[in-house]
Amino acid sequence: MRTLSLLPLTLAALVLAQDDPIRYDLEHNATTLIGTWSSGAGLVQTGPVRNFCSPANKTFNPPPVAGISYSFDGDGNFEQVEYRFGSNPAKPACPNATLLFQHGKYQLLPNGSIILDPIPEDGLVQTQSPCTAHSSTIQQFNVTVLFKEWRIFFDPLSQGYHLHLFRFDGAPLNKMILRYETPIMHPTTTILKPEPTAPARRRRAYVEQRSDAPRSATAAGGIGLMMVLLGVVMLV
Known part of the structure; x- marks a missing residue:
């Protein structure tokens, strides 16, 4: 827009x-x-x-x-x-x-x-x-x-x-x-949220896609997957 x-x-x-x-x-x-x-x-x-x-x-x-x-x-x-x-x-x-x-x-x-x-x-x-x-x-x-x-x-x-x-x-x-005499108005606070930038949209889409992946059966595996995921996201 x-x-x-x-x-x-x-x-x-x-x-x-x-x-x-x-x-x-x-x-x-x-x-x-x-x-x-x-x-x-x-x-x-x-x-x-x-x-x-x-x-x-x-x-x-x-x-x-x-x-x-x-x-x-x-x-x-x-x-x-x-x-x-x-x-x-x-x-x-x-x-x-x-x-x-x-x-x-x-x-x-x-x-x-x-x-x-x-x-x-x-x-x-x-x-x-x-x-x-x-x-x-x-x-x-x-x-x-x-x-x-x-x-x-x-x-x-x-x-x-x-x-x-x-x-x-x-x-x-x-x-x-x-x-x-009583004003008729829309909400006086911000109504429309700012549209995310292109990099933000890509990061969000990547996280949503990865969240559908099968989870590890062990807690250690889950933590490892999360660390890898966060590392990739930060590098995008």
Whole structure:
């Protein structure tokens, strides 16, 4: 599996870290950040309820419309899912769709920024095109996210709380509505185990193969066989 990984936005983080600390006011505290937020119709959501992503199975189940969703809990854990359409200059009638999932830890900085630090092993991304018979293979995805600022406000029209996140360059994300006050998330610990390297796979296969060999009738013979086996494994 290929891995897409971007270095943390170190320079931007250093610049923002030198901004004056802010006092969190009603722009941030109309309600708590904790909960599950999603844009639009809310068909794209974190966690297993909408089944947008099954990280354990490495699969996506995209709904009819695009959207984004973020969840934050009180222990510093976050989850992020996105379903976006992008232009395709080669085939304008065939826009590409990108689906992604990642989760990990978040920090609220004194200057009003938020940093999302994902678990590297668990991030997933997939690109789809309506003009191809098959979607691309799912790849690992690991991108540290920096939001320059954020606001929460109450919308009288929808009678709900809205979260507005701004990227490191100040560009806004689509507003998200609070769907659940208790965040709906997948397990917050590592879900996918790292795949073993080729030498490790060979060693494991060799040990499993040798474990099926007939055992010696004597204890001394068994110990001798074990010593030989360990010696061979260490030399592979």
